Amino acid sequence: MSDPVRKLNQLQQRATQIDNPLQLPLWHEEKRGVPNEVVRSALFNVRNRCVARREFKDEVIAVLSGDICITYSGTELRQDDMDVWMQLLHEARRQPLGQCVEIKPYEFLKDLRWSPTGYYYKKLREHLKRMKFTMLVVNSARLGREIGVSMIRKYECEGRDGEKLERWRIWIEPEVKALFGDVYYTRIDWQQRVKIKGNLAKHLHGVYSSHAQPYPYKVATILEGCGSDMRELRNFRVSLREALEELQRVGFIEHFQ
Structure with missing residues (x-):
């Protein structure tokens, strides 16, 4: 390809990006959006805060769907990281990705239902630092790449x-848009989410929210897909x-078996 043609193609690409900036879907204020590939995986695992976070280096993450492959590098992410990331995406959805998103930390903490104290300001900064030094690689049939x-x-x-x-x-990578597509994302009921205390309950809330109809999973499949460090199936059943009882209390499910 000659230089003039290459330059013309680059100008056309830039013009397209200006006319059609990458932007997240505009979900409702009471919802939080998260890509299906992410919410159905163990990327944000259910291990509790008493256990030290480990470091990942291009490691495969368990996913509940067979046509998705996710690898991750960085410090281990948990459900509280997912809370912060979803709130960041929520704040960023009204403007093109790649542009600066300004947040008032006091209001951000209130949206997370965290106390606006020094401890939680520091905690929020730790979450941002942790997510800055990450590399998430997603390959699925839907993405095609x-x-x-x-x-x-x-x-x-x-x-x-x-x-x-x-x-x-905060700046969000424009490529995040590809993970959402137009319809390949889950809208999480935020008022339910912030009432949930248990990490496993939060994970299940996301997983089952991503299905239009209830989907049966084996207990062993849930154990593998949530990133728990439990090994005994009988202990995990408890x-x-x-x-699931907690999800009943917040009004997400009526019954289970």
Whole structure:
């Protein structure tokens, strides 16, 4: 391809990006959007905070769907990371991806139902740092290709002189849009989600929200797909029952067997 033709193609691509900027779907205020490939995987696992987070290096993540392959590099992510990431995506959905998203940390913590104290401000910064140093690689029949992306591109919590910013700045990678497509994402009921305390219950809330109709899973499949460190199926059954009972209490499911 000659240089003039190549330059013309590049200009046409840039013009298309300007006319059609990559933007997330505009779900309702009471919902939070998350890609189906992510919510049906163990990327955000259910291990509790008492266990030290491990480091992943291009490791395969368990997924409940057979036509999806996910690998991950970075510090282990859990359900509280998913809460933060979903809230970031929620804030970013009204503007083109790649642009700076400004958040007021006080209001952000309130949306997460976290107390606006020093502990939680520090915790929020730790989540942002953890998601900055990640590499998520997704390959599925739906995508038709392999996509590698960081959970967030970068963030700013302080000015150059170390002064705390009233509004924190976060950038989301434009490639995240491909994971959502137009319809390949789940709308999580946020009011239910923030009432759920258990990590396994949160995971199941996301998984079952991603199906239009109830879908039966084997207990062993759920154990593998949630990223739990339990090994005995009989012990996991106890935790699973408790998680399902919690989903009953918040009004997500009527009954289970």
